Amino acid sequence: MTERNATNEHWLRQVTTPLGQARVPCSQCSMQGVCEALSGDDDDKTFVRRGRLGSGQTLFRAGDTFHGIYAVTSGAIKTYAILDRDDVQVVDFHFPGDTVGLDALDRSAYTYTASALTETLVCRVDVDNPHIPIERRQDVQDATIRALGEQLRHEQNLSILLRKQNAEQRIATFLLSLAGPSVWAPARGVDLQLPMSRKDIANYLGIAVETLCRLFKRLQDDGLVDSQGRHVRLLNVAALSELAHPAESTEVETCSV
Protein backbone atom coordinates (compact mmCIF):
# COMPACT_ATOMS: atom_id res chain seq x y z
CA MET A 1 0.00 0.00 0.00
CA THR A 2 2.85 2.29 0.82
CA GLU A 3 4.38 1.29 -2.47
CA ARG A 4 1.17 1.84 -4.29
CA ASN A 5 0.81 5.30 -2.97
CA ALA A 6 4.38 6.14 -3.74
CA THR A 7 3.83 5.05 -7.29
CA ASN A 8 0.78 7.12 -7.79
CA GLU A 9 2.26 10.07 -6.01
CA HIS A 10 4.96 10.23 -8.57
CA TRP A 11 2.64 9.93 -11.49
CA LEU A 12 0.88 12.93 -10.20
CA ARG A 13 4.03 14.81 -9.54
CA GLN A 14 5.23 14.41 -13.09
CA VAL A 15 2.76 17.04 -14.11
CA THR A 16 3.38 19.89 -11.77
CA THR A 17 0.74 22.14 -13.24
CA PRO A 18 -2.81 21.43 -14.24
CA LEU A 19 -3.33 21.63 -17.96
CA GLY A 20 -4.50 25.00 -19.03
CA GLN A 21 -2.50 26.98 -16.57
CA ALA A 22 -0.68 29.55 -18.61
CA ARG A 23 2.81 29.68 -17.24
CA VAL A 24 4.89 27.99 -14.65
CA PRO A 25 7.11 30.04 -12.33
CA CYS A 26 10.78 29.07 -12.14
CA SER A 27 10.31 27.96 -8.56
CA GLN A 28 8.12 25.08 -9.74
CA CYS A 29 10.42 24.01 -12.54
CA SER A 30 12.31 20.75 -12.37
CA MET A 31 15.48 22.67 -13.16
CA GLN A 32 14.79 24.95 -10.25
CA GLY A 33 17.62 27.32 -9.51
CA VAL A 34 19.59 26.45 -12.58
CA CYS A 35 18.27 29.21 -14.74
CA GLU A 36 18.80 31.90 -12.17
CA ALA A 37 22.28 30.60 -11.50
CA LEU A 38 23.29 30.53 -15.12
CA SER A 39 21.62 33.50 -16.71
CA GLY A 40 22.43 37.15 -16.39
CA ASP A 41 25.89 36.77 -14.92
CA ASP A 42 27.52 38.17 -17.99
CA ASP A 43 26.17 39.47 -21.25
CA ASP A 44 28.10 37.02 -23.32
CA LYS A 45 27.80 34.14 -20.95
CA THR A 46 24.14 33.49 -20.83
CA PHE A 47 23.45 29.82 -20.92
CA VAL A 48 19.75 30.03 -20.63
CA ARG A 49 17.58 31.26 -23.47
CA ARG A 50 13.86 31.32 -23.90
CA GLY A 51 12.28 29.98 -27.02
CA ARG A 52 8.86 29.65 -28.59
CA LEU A 53 7.50 26.79 -30.64
CA GLY A 54 4.41 26.80 -32.81
CA SER A 55 2.02 23.86 -32.72
CA GLY A 56 3.62 20.86 -34.37
CA GLN A 57 7.03 22.47 -34.56
CA THR A 58 10.01 20.24 -33.83
CA LEU A 59 12.40 21.16 -31.03
CA PHE A 60 15.03 18.60 -31.99
CA ARG A 61 15.21 15.26 -33.73
CA ALA A 62 16.60 11.93 -32.63
CA GLY A 63 20.23 11.87 -33.65
CA ASP A 64 20.66 15.65 -33.68
CA THR A 65 23.78 16.86 -31.95
CA PHE A 66 23.03 17.40 -28.29
CA HIS A 67 23.21 21.04 -27.34
CA GLY A 68 21.29 21.30 -24.12
CA ILE A 69 18.16 20.43 -22.26
CA TYR A 70 14.88 22.29 -22.29
CA ALA A 71 12.48 23.20 -19.54
CA VAL A 72 8.87 23.63 -20.62
CA THR A 73 7.27 26.75 -19.16
CA SER A 74 3.97 26.66 -21.03
CA GLY A 75 2.29 24.43 -23.60
CA ALA A 76 3.23 20.79 -24.12
CA ILE A 77 5.89 18.70 -25.85
CA LYS A 78 5.85 15.08 -26.95
CA THR A 79 8.98 13.01 -27.38
CA TYR A 80 8.85 10.02 -29.69
CA ALA A 81 10.92 7.48 -31.55
CA ILE A 82 10.40 6.73 -35.22
CA LEU A 83 10.64 2.96 -35.35
CA ASP A 84 9.65 2.49 -38.97
CA ARG A 85 7.96 4.38 -41.67
CA ASP A 86 4.37 4.46 -40.33
CA ASP A 87 5.44 3.30 -36.90
CA VAL A 88 6.22 5.74 -34.14
CA GLN A 89 6.37 5.33 -30.40
CA VAL A 90 5.47 8.22 -28.14
CA VAL A 91 7.91 8.07 -25.27
CA ASP A 92 6.64 10.86 -23.07
CA PHE A 93 4.61 14.02 -22.77
CA HIS A 94 6.23 17.04 -21.18
CA PHE A 95 4.27 19.77 -19.47
CA PRO A 96 5.17 23.05 -17.79
CA GLY A 97 7.78 22.38 -15.15
CA ASP A 98 9.08 19.27 -16.92
CA THR A 99 12.42 18.90 -18.61
CA VAL A 100 13.03 17.61 -22.15
CA GLY A 101 16.23 15.98 -23.37
CA LEU A 102 17.57 14.78 -20.03
CA ASP A 103 18.12 11.29 -21.40
CA ALA A 104 20.81 12.64 -23.72
CA LEU A 105 22.70 14.51 -21.03
CA ASP A 106 25.65 12.15 -21.19
CA ARG A 107 25.61 11.67 -24.94
CA SER A 108 26.50 13.55 -28.08
CA ALA A 109 23.07 13.19 -29.70
CA TYR A 110 19.43 13.36 -28.68
CA THR A 111 17.73 10.01 -28.16
CA TYR A 112 14.24 10.93 -29.36
CA THR A 113 12.49 13.57 -31.40
CA ALA A 114 10.68 16.33 -29.52
CA SER A 115 7.77 18.29 -31.00
CA ALA A 116 5.37 20.85 -29.62
CA LEU A 117 1.75 19.75 -29.29
CA THR A 118 0.51 23.32 -29.02
CA GLU A 119 2.12 26.71 -28.90
CA THR A 120 4.87 26.16 -26.37
CA LEU A 121 7.47 28.18 -24.48
CA VAL A 122 10.70 26.60 -23.36
CA CYS A 123 13.87 27.58 -21.54
CA ARG A 124 16.95 26.18 -23.16
CA VAL A 125 19.86 25.38 -20.85
CA ASP A 126 23.10 24.96 -22.79
CA VAL A 127 25.27 22.09 -21.71
CA ASP A 128 26.96 21.06 -24.91
CA ASN A 129 30.25 22.68 -24.10
CA PRO A 130 32.35 21.06 -21.40
CA HIS A 131 33.88 24.46 -20.63
CA ILE A 132 30.77 26.19 -19.55
CA PRO A 133 29.97 26.71 -15.88
CA ILE A 134 27.13 24.22 -15.78
CA GLU A 135 29.69 21.48 -15.53
CA ARG A 136 31.27 23.03 -12.49
CA ARG A 137 28.57 24.54 -10.37
CA GLN A 138 27.46 22.42 -7.49
CA ASP A 139 23.89 23.67 -7.46
CA VAL A 140 23.51 22.90 -11.13
CA GLN A 141 24.92 19.41 -10.65
CA ASP A 142 22.47 18.80 -7.84
CA ALA A 143 19.54 20.03 -9.88
CA THR A 144 20.61 17.87 -12.79
CA ILE A 145 20.89 14.75 -10.69
CA ARG A 146 17.55 15.44 -9.06
CA ALA A 147 15.87 15.95 -12.41
CA LEU A 148 17.41 12.73 -13.73
CA GLY A 149 16.29 10.82 -10.66
CA GLU A 150 12.74 12.08 -11.00
CA GLN A 151 12.65 11.25 -14.67
CA LEU A 152 14.00 7.78 -13.97
CA ARG A 153 11.36 7.07 -11.34
CA HIS A 154 8.69 8.39 -13.68
CA GLU A 155 9.80 5.97 -16.34
CA GLN A 156 9.90 3.10 -13.86
CA ASN A 157 6.36 3.88 -12.81
CA LEU A 158 5.30 3.93 -16.41
CA SER A 159 6.87 0.51 -16.91
CA ILE A 160 4.95 -0.80 -13.93
CA LEU A 161 1.74 0.65 -15.32
CA LEU A 162 2.35 -1.01 -18.68
CA ARG A 163 2.85 -4.39 -17.04
CA LYS A 164 0.13 -4.33 -14.43
CA GLN A 165 -2.75 -2.18 -15.61
CA ASN A 166 -5.36 -2.96 -18.24
CA ALA A 167 -6.52 -0.43 -20.80
CA GLU A 168 -9.18 1.14 -18.60
CA GLN A 169 -6.83 1.52 -15.66
CA ARG A 170 -4.18 3.08 -17.86
CA ILE A 171 -6.62 5.67 -19.09
CA ALA A 172 -7.82 6.50 -15.59
CA THR A 173 -4.24 6.87 -14.38
CA PHE A 174 -3.37 8.99 -17.37
CA LEU A 175 -6.27 11.38 -16.88
CA LEU A 176 -5.54 11.76 -13.18
CA SER A 177 -1.90 12.44 -13.88
CA LEU A 178 -2.85 15.15 -16.34
CA ALA A 179 -5.12 16.73 -13.80
CA GLY A 180 -2.22 16.95 -11.38
CA PRO A 181 -2.76 18.36 -7.93
CA SER A 182 -6.16 19.69 -8.98
CA VAL A 183 -7.68 16.31 -8.23
CA TRP A 184 -7.28 16.95 -4.54
CA ALA A 185 -9.82 19.76 -4.68
CA PRO A 186 -12.31 18.76 -7.32
CA ALA A 187 -14.71 21.61 -6.79
CA ARG A 188 -17.21 20.74 -9.46
CA GLY A 189 -15.16 18.50 -11.68
CA VAL A 190 -11.74 19.07 -13.15
CA ASP A 191 -11.47 20.50 -16.64
CA LEU A 192 -8.74 19.30 -18.96
CA GLN A 193 -7.88 20.63 -22.36
CA LEU A 194 -5.85 17.79 -23.86
CA PRO A 195 -3.06 19.05 -26.09
CA MET A 196 -2.55 15.69 -27.81
CA SER A 197 -4.60 13.56 -30.18
CA ARG A 198 -6.34 10.32 -29.26
CA LYS A 199 -3.82 8.58 -31.44
CA ASP A 200 -0.93 9.95 -29.38
CA ILE A 201 -2.61 8.99 -26.12
CA ALA A 202 -3.31 5.46 -27.31
CA ASN A 203 0.21 5.10 -28.61
CA TYR A 204 1.65 6.38 -25.35
CA LEU A 205 -0.50 4.03 -23.27
CA GLY A 206 0.25 1.06 -25.50
CA ILE A 207 -3.34 0.42 -26.61
CA ALA A 208 -5.26 0.73 -29.90
CA VAL A 209 -7.03 3.99 -30.70
CA GLU A 210 -10.31 2.13 -31.04
CA THR A 211 -9.94 0.66 -27.59
CA LEU A 212 -9.19 4.10 -26.20
CA CYS A 213 -12.33 5.49 -27.82
CA ARG A 214 -14.56 2.73 -26.55
CA LEU A 215 -13.23 3.10 -23.02
CA PHE A 216 -13.62 6.86 -23.11
CA LYS A 217 -17.19 6.20 -24.04
CA ARG A 218 -17.58 3.73 -21.19
CA LEU A 219 -16.19 6.25 -18.72
CA GLN A 220 -18.61 8.77 -20.15
CA ASP A 221 -21.59 6.40 -19.94
CA ASP A 222 -20.67 5.61 -16.36
CA GLY A 223 -20.61 9.28 -15.52
CA LEU A 224 -16.93 9.39 -14.59
CA VAL A 225 -15.94 11.89 -17.24
CA ASP A 226 -17.48 14.21 -19.78
CA SER A 227 -15.48 13.95 -22.95
CA GLN A 228 -15.99 16.33 -25.85
CA GLY A 229 -13.09 15.72 -28.19
CA ARG A 230 -10.00 17.20 -26.61
CA HIS A 231 -11.97 18.80 -23.83
CA VAL A 232 -12.39 16.39 -20.96
CA ARG A 233 -14.01 17.02 -17.61
CA LEU A 234 -13.36 14.65 -14.76
CA LEU A 235 -16.72 14.29 -13.03
CA ASN A 236 -15.89 11.63 -10.49
CA VAL A 237 -12.31 11.76 -9.38
CA ALA A 238 -12.88 9.28 -6.58
CA ALA A 239 -14.21 6.64 -8.97
CA LEU A 240 -11.36 7.29 -11.38
CA SER A 241 -8.85 6.83 -8.60
CA GLU A 242 -10.55 3.62 -7.60
CA LEU A 243 -10.21 2.42 -11.18
CA ALA A 244 -6.58 3.45 -11.41
CA HIS A 245 -5.57 1.58 -8.26
CA PRO A 246 -8.38 -0.65 -7.03
CA ALA A 247 -8.59 -0.86 -3.27
CA GLU A 248 -6.98 -3.93 -1.79
CA SER A 249 -10.43 -4.92 -0.58
CA THR A 250 -9.54 -8.23 0.99
CA GLU A 251 -11.24 -7.50 4.25
CA VAL A 252 -12.97 -4.22 3.59
CA GLU A 253 -15.86 -5.49 1.57
CA THR A 254 -18.39 -3.37 3.36
CA CYS A 255 -17.14 -0.43 1.37
CA SER A 256 -18.91 -1.53 -1.76
CA VAL A 257 -22.34 -1.40 -0.19
Add this chain to the structure above:
Amino acid sequence: MTERNATNEHWLRQVTTPLGQARVPCSQCSMQGVCEALSGDDDDKTFVRRGRLGSGQTLFRAGDTFHGIYAVTSGAIKTYAILDRDDVQVVDFHFPGDTVGLDALDRSAYTYTASALTETLVCRVDVDNPHIPIERRQDVQDATIRALGEQLRHEQNLSILLRKQNAEQRIATFLLSLAGPSVWAPARGVDLQLPMSRKDIANYLGIAVETLCRLFKRLQDDGLVDSQGRHVRLLNVAALSELAHPAESTEVETCSV
Protein backbone atom coordinates in the same frame (compact mmCIF):
# COMPACT_ATOMS: atom_id res chain seq x y z
CA MET B 1 15.74 1.66 -38.61
CA THR B 2 18.36 3.80 -36.98
CA GLU B 3 16.04 4.11 -34.03
CA ARG B 4 15.36 0.42 -33.93
CA ASN B 5 19.02 -0.40 -33.83
CA ALA B 6 19.69 2.18 -31.20
CA THR B 7 17.01 0.64 -29.06
CA ASN B 8 18.35 -2.83 -29.31
CA GLU B 9 21.90 -1.67 -28.89
CA HIS B 10 21.01 -0.35 -25.52
CA TRP B 11 19.14 -3.41 -24.44
CA LEU B 12 22.22 -5.36 -25.13
CA ARG B 13 24.44 -2.88 -23.44
CA GLN B 14 22.50 -3.12 -20.21
CA VAL B 15 24.14 -6.42 -19.54
CA THR B 16 27.80 -5.78 -19.96
CA THR B 17 28.84 -9.30 -19.18
CA PRO B 18 27.44 -12.58 -20.38
CA LEU B 19 25.81 -14.53 -17.61
CA GLY B 20 28.16 -16.97 -16.04
CA GLN B 21 31.23 -14.81 -16.27
CA ALA B 22 32.65 -14.80 -12.80
CA ARG B 23 33.68 -11.26 -12.13
CA VAL B 24 33.62 -7.93 -13.85
CA PRO B 25 36.69 -5.70 -13.81
CA CYS B 26 36.24 -2.13 -12.59
CA SER B 27 36.95 -0.84 -16.07
CA GLN B 28 33.69 -2.37 -17.30
CA CYS B 29 31.60 -1.14 -14.40
CA SER B 30 28.98 1.54 -14.89
CA MET B 31 30.51 3.44 -12.00
CA GLN B 32 33.86 3.33 -13.74
CA GLY B 33 36.52 5.38 -12.07
CA VAL B 34 34.44 6.16 -9.05
CA CYS B 35 35.74 3.37 -6.89
CA GLU B 36 39.35 4.05 -7.65
CA ALA B 37 38.79 7.73 -7.01
CA LEU B 38 37.08 7.22 -3.70
CA SER B 39 38.80 4.29 -2.10
CA GLY B 40 42.20 4.06 -0.54
CA ASP B 41 42.85 7.76 -0.15
CA ASP B 42 42.71 7.57 3.57
CA ASP B 43 42.17 4.75 5.98
CA ASP B 44 39.19 6.35 7.56
CA LYS B 45 37.80 7.88 4.45
CA THR B 46 37.02 4.91 2.34
CA PHE B 47 33.70 5.35 0.68
CA VAL B 48 33.72 2.15 -1.24
CA ARG B 49 33.27 -1.20 0.43
CA ARG B 50 32.82 -4.64 -0.97
CA GLY B 51 30.00 -6.85 0.19
CA ARG B 52 28.70 -10.35 -0.30
CA LEU B 53 25.09 -11.50 -0.45
CA GLY B 54 23.85 -15.04 -0.21
CA SER B 55 21.11 -16.24 -2.56
CA GLY B 56 17.82 -14.60 -1.65
CA GLN B 57 19.40 -12.15 0.73
CA THR B 58 18.06 -8.61 0.71
CA LEU B 59 20.40 -5.71 0.00
CA PHE B 60 17.91 -3.02 1.01
CA ARG B 61 14.16 -2.57 1.20
CA ALA B 62 11.90 0.06 -0.32
CA GLY B 63 11.64 2.86 2.20
CA ASP B 64 14.96 2.12 3.89
CA THR B 65 17.10 5.16 4.48
CA PHE B 66 19.26 5.76 1.46
CA HIS B 67 22.92 5.24 2.19
CA GLY B 68 24.55 4.72 -1.15
CA ILE B 69 24.43 2.93 -4.46
CA TYR B 70 25.77 -0.50 -5.27
CA ALA B 71 27.70 -1.81 -8.22
CA VAL B 72 27.26 -5.50 -8.93
CA THR B 73 30.55 -7.26 -9.64
CA SER B 74 29.30 -10.83 -9.77
CA GLY B 75 26.00 -12.66 -9.41
CA ALA B 76 22.65 -10.97 -9.97
CA ILE B 77 20.20 -8.69 -8.16
CA LYS B 78 16.51 -8.08 -8.71
CA THR B 79 14.75 -4.90 -7.68
CA TYR B 80 11.02 -5.03 -7.09
CA ALA B 81 8.08 -3.20 -5.62
CA ILE B 82 5.62 -4.83 -3.26
CA LEU B 83 2.28 -3.57 -4.52
CA ASP B 84 0.05 -5.69 -2.30
CA ARG B 85 0.26 -8.77 -0.27
CA ASP B 86 0.70 -11.41 -2.99
CA ASP B 87 1.41 -8.83 -5.63
CA VAL B 88 4.92 -7.79 -6.49
CA GLN B 89 6.38 -6.11 -9.52
CA VAL B 90 9.91 -6.88 -10.61
CA VAL B 91 11.36 -3.58 -11.77
CA ASP B 92 14.75 -4.66 -13.02
CA PHE B 93 17.48 -7.26 -13.01
CA HIS B 94 21.01 -6.12 -12.31
CA PHE B 95 24.06 -7.98 -13.54
CA PRO B 96 27.80 -7.48 -13.14
CA GLY B 97 28.70 -3.97 -14.26
CA ASP B 98 25.25 -2.62 -13.43
CA THR B 99 24.37 -0.24 -10.64
CA VAL B 100 21.60 -0.69 -8.08
CA GLY B 101 19.85 2.11 -6.22
CA LEU B 102 20.51 4.93 -8.68
CA ASP B 103 16.85 5.91 -8.69
CA ALA B 104 17.13 6.95 -5.05
CA LEU B 105 20.20 9.11 -5.54
CA ASP B 106 18.31 12.33 -4.93
CA ARG B 107 16.09 10.98 -2.17
CA SER B 108 16.29 9.99 1.44
CA ALA B 109 14.94 6.47 0.95
CA TYR B 110 15.26 3.65 -1.52
CA THR B 111 12.46 3.33 -4.04
CA TYR B 112 12.41 -0.46 -4.41
CA THR B 113 13.58 -3.55 -2.62
CA ALA B 114 16.76 -5.22 -3.89
CA SER B 115 17.51 -8.92 -3.35
CA ALA B 116 20.23 -11.23 -4.59
CA LEU B 117 19.13 -13.96 -6.99
CA THR B 118 22.29 -15.98 -6.41
CA GLU B 119 25.44 -15.50 -4.41
CA THR B 120 26.38 -11.97 -5.32
CA LEU B 121 29.27 -9.56 -4.79
CA VAL B 122 28.70 -5.82 -4.74
CA CYS B 123 30.67 -2.63 -4.28
CA ARG B 124 28.92 -0.15 -2.08
CA VAL B 125 29.55 3.52 -2.81
CA ASP B 126 28.49 5.72 0.09
CA VAL B 127 26.70 8.90 -0.81
CA ASP B 128 24.39 9.45 2.12
CA ASN B 129 26.50 12.16 3.66
CA PRO B 130 26.52 15.52 1.90
CA HIS B 131 29.95 16.21 3.33
CA ILE B 132 31.78 13.39 1.70
CA PRO B 133 33.93 13.95 -1.37
CA ILE B 134 31.59 12.20 -3.75
CA GLU B 135 29.51 15.33 -3.84
CA ARG B 136 32.42 17.45 -4.89
CA ARG B 137 34.54 15.45 -7.24
CA GLN B 138 33.99 16.22 -10.87
CA ASP B 139 34.82 12.73 -12.09
CA VAL B 140 32.35 11.20 -9.69
CA GLN B 141 29.63 13.63 -10.75
CA ASP B 142 30.25 12.77 -14.37
CA ALA B 143 30.13 9.04 -13.69
CA THR B 144 26.91 9.48 -11.73
CA ILE B 145 25.23 11.45 -14.47
CA ARG B 146 26.35 8.97 -17.08
CA ALA B 147 25.04 6.05 -15.04
CA LEU B 148 21.72 7.83 -14.52
CA GLY B 149 21.44 8.60 -18.21
CA GLU B 150 22.09 4.99 -19.15
CA GLN B 151 19.59 3.74 -16.62
CA LEU B 152 16.99 6.19 -17.88
CA ARG B 153 17.43 5.11 -21.48
CA HIS B 154 17.26 1.49 -20.40
CA GLU B 155 13.96 2.13 -18.71
CA GLN B 156 12.63 4.03 -21.74
CA ASN B 157 13.55 1.10 -23.96
CA LEU B 158 11.78 -1.23 -21.60
CA SER B 159 8.67 0.95 -21.78
CA ILE B 160 8.79 0.81 -25.57
CA LEU B 161 9.15 -2.97 -25.43
CA LEU B 162 6.14 -3.26 -23.13
CA ARG B 163 4.01 -1.20 -25.50
CA LYS B 164 5.08 -2.57 -28.84
CA GLN B 165 6.16 -6.19 -28.45
CA ASN B 166 4.03 -9.25 -27.94
CA ALA B 167 4.91 -12.00 -25.48
CA GLU B 168 7.11 -13.94 -27.87
CA GLN B 169 9.05 -10.86 -28.92
CA ARG B 170 9.56 -9.85 -25.32
CA ILE B 171 11.04 -13.23 -24.51
CA ALA B 172 13.34 -13.17 -27.51
CA THR B 173 14.54 -9.68 -26.63
CA PHE B 174 15.02 -10.69 -23.02
CA LEU B 175 17.12 -13.75 -23.87
CA LEU B 176 19.27 -11.78 -26.27
CA SER B 177 19.82 -9.05 -23.72
CA LEU B 178 20.93 -11.64 -21.18
CA ALA B 179 23.35 -13.12 -23.66
CA GLY B 180 24.92 -9.71 -24.10
CA PRO B 181 27.79 -9.25 -26.53
CA SER B 182 28.17 -13.04 -26.79
CA VAL B 183 25.48 -13.10 -29.44
CA TRP B 184 27.86 -11.49 -31.88
CA ALA B 185 30.02 -14.58 -31.88
CA PRO B 186 27.66 -17.48 -31.37
CA ALA B 187 30.25 -20.23 -31.79
CA ARG B 188 27.98 -23.19 -31.26
CA GLY B 189 25.11 -21.61 -29.41
CA VAL B 190 25.18 -19.33 -26.41
CA ASP B 191 24.77 -20.87 -22.97
CA LEU B 192 22.83 -19.02 -20.31
CA GLN B 193 22.43 -19.98 -16.70
CA LEU B 194 19.39 -17.95 -15.66
CA PRO B 195 19.63 -16.73 -12.09
CA MET B 196 15.92 -15.97 -11.78
CA SER B 197 12.75 -18.05 -11.73
CA ARG B 198 10.23 -18.28 -14.54
CA LYS B 199 7.86 -16.37 -12.29
CA ASP B 200 10.30 -13.48 -12.02
CA ILE B 201 10.89 -13.41 -15.76
CA ALA B 202 7.18 -13.45 -16.53
CA ASN B 203 6.54 -10.75 -13.95
CA TYR B 204 9.34 -8.60 -15.35
CA LEU B 205 8.10 -9.00 -18.92
CA GLY B 206 4.50 -8.34 -17.96
CA ILE B 207 3.11 -11.73 -19.05
CA ALA B 208 1.65 -14.75 -17.24
CA VAL B 209 3.97 -17.59 -16.19
CA GLU B 210 1.90 -20.04 -18.22
CA THR B 211 2.31 -17.94 -21.34
CA LEU B 212 6.04 -17.76 -20.74
CA CYS B 213 6.23 -21.54 -20.42
CA ARG B 214 4.26 -22.19 -23.55
CA LEU B 215 6.36 -19.78 -25.57
CA PHE B 216 9.58 -21.25 -24.23
CA LYS B 217 8.27 -24.55 -25.47
CA ARG B 218 7.44 -23.05 -28.84
CA LEU B 219 10.94 -21.64 -29.16
CA GLN B 220 12.26 -25.04 -28.21
CA ASP B 221 10.05 -26.86 -30.71
CA ASP B 222 11.15 -24.44 -33.40
CA GLY B 223 14.77 -25.13 -32.58
CA LEU B 224 15.62 -21.60 -31.54
CA VAL B 225 16.61 -22.48 -27.98
CA ASP B 226 17.28 -25.50 -25.83
CA SER B 227 15.70 -24.89 -22.46
CA GLN B 228 16.34 -27.16 -19.50
CA GLY B 229 14.93 -25.36 -16.49
CA ARG B 230 17.23 -22.48 -15.69
CA HIS B 231 19.80 -23.57 -18.20
CA VAL B 232 19.03 -22.13 -21.61
CA ARG B 233 21.07 -22.44 -24.76
CA LEU B 234 20.40 -20.09 -27.64
CA LEU B 235 20.66 -22.24 -30.74
CA ASN B 236 19.62 -19.76 -33.39
CA VAL B 237 20.54 -16.22 -32.49
CA ALA B 238 19.68 -14.93 -35.94
CA ALA B 239 16.14 -16.24 -35.72
CA LEU B 240 15.76 -14.87 -32.20
CA SER B 241 16.91 -11.46 -33.40
CA GLU B 242 14.45 -11.63 -36.24
CA LEU B 243 11.71 -12.35 -33.72
CA ALA B 244 12.78 -9.57 -31.41
CA HIS B 245 12.74 -6.93 -34.15
CA PRO B 246 11.15 -8.27 -37.34
CA ALA B 247 12.74 -6.93 -40.49
CA GLU B 248 10.83 -4.14 -42.12
CA SER B 249 10.33 -6.42 -45.11
CA THR B 250 8.14 -4.17 -47.22
CA GLU B 251 10.18 -4.55 -50.37
CA VAL B 252 12.72 -7.21 -49.46
CA GLU B 253 10.49 -10.24 -49.75
CA THR B 254 13.08 -12.27 -51.55
CA CYS B 255 14.84 -12.74 -48.24
CA SER B 256 12.35 -15.28 -47.05
CA VAL B 257 13.06 -17.71 -49.89
Add this chain to the structure above:
DNA sequence: CAACCACCTTGATATAAATCAAATCGACAC
Protein backbone atom coordinates in the same frame (compact mmCIF):
# COMPACT_ATOMS: atom_id res chain seq x y z
C1' DC C 1 -19.18 25.81 -52.32
C1' DA C 2 -17.06 21.10 -52.88
C1' DA C 3 -13.26 18.12 -52.09
C1' DC C 4 -10.09 16.43 -49.37
C1' DC C 5 -7.89 14.98 -45.35
C1' DA C 6 -6.75 13.74 -40.96
C1' DC C 7 -9.11 12.52 -36.77
C1' DC C 8 -12.55 10.37 -34.16
C1' DT C 9 -16.17 7.09 -33.37
C1' DT C 10 -18.77 2.76 -33.61
C1' DG C 11 -19.55 -2.12 -35.06
C1' DA C 12 -18.24 -7.05 -36.17
C1' DT C 13 -14.82 -10.42 -35.87
C1' DA C 14 -10.40 -12.62 -34.79
C1' DT C 15 -6.81 -13.70 -31.64
C1' DA C 16 -3.26 -13.42 -28.22
C1' DA C 17 -2.94 -14.03 -23.78
C1' DA C 18 -5.13 -14.53 -19.08
C1' DT C 19 -7.34 -17.51 -16.14
C1' DC C 20 -8.71 -21.80 -14.14
C1' DA C 21 -7.40 -26.46 -13.34
C1' DA C 22 -4.44 -30.27 -12.81
C1' DA C 23 -0.40 -33.13 -13.56
C1' DT C 24 4.60 -33.43 -13.11
C1' DC C 25 9.01 -32.28 -11.44
C1' DG C 26 12.66 -31.04 -8.16
C1' DA C 27 14.58 -29.85 -3.97
C1' DC C 28 14.77 -30.50 0.69
C1' DA C 29 13.33 -32.28 5.35
C1' DC C 30 12.51 -35.99 8.06
Add this chain to the structure above:
DNA sequence: GTGTCGATTTGATTTATATCAAGGTGGTTG
Protein backbone atom coordinates in the same frame (compact mmCIF):
# COMPACT_ATOMS: atom_id res chain seq x y z
C1' DG D 1 12.99 -44.18 1.43
C1' DT D 2 8.40 -41.00 1.93
C1' DG D 3 6.19 -36.64 2.21
C1' DT D 4 5.78 -31.87 1.38
C1' DC D 5 6.01 -27.54 -0.93
C1' DG D 6 6.99 -24.60 -4.45
C1' DA D 7 8.23 -24.24 -9.32
C1' DT D 8 7.25 -25.69 -13.76
C1' DT D 9 4.63 -27.54 -17.39
C1' DT D 10 0.48 -28.72 -20.07
C1' DG D 11 -4.52 -28.47 -21.15
C1' DA D 12 -9.29 -26.27 -21.56
C1' DT D 13 -11.78 -22.18 -21.52
C1' DT D 14 -12.65 -17.30 -21.20
C1' DT D 15 -11.77 -12.59 -22.08
C1' DA D 16 -9.68 -8.33 -23.12
C1' DT D 17 -7.99 -6.16 -26.79
C1' DA D 18 -6.40 -5.88 -31.65
C1' DT D 19 -7.80 -5.83 -36.17
C1' DC D 20 -10.71 -4.98 -40.04
C1' DA D 21 -14.31 -2.17 -41.83
C1' DA D 22 -17.18 1.72 -42.34
C1' DG D 23 -19.44 6.12 -40.97
C1' DG D 24 -19.15 10.54 -39.07
C1' DT D 25 -16.75 14.91 -37.84
C1' DG D 26 -14.10 19.03 -38.35
C1' DG D 27 -10.88 21.79 -40.41
C1' DT D 28 -8.35 23.39 -44.43
C1' DT D 29 -7.69 24.32 -49.29
C1' DG D 30 -8.69 25.16 -53.92
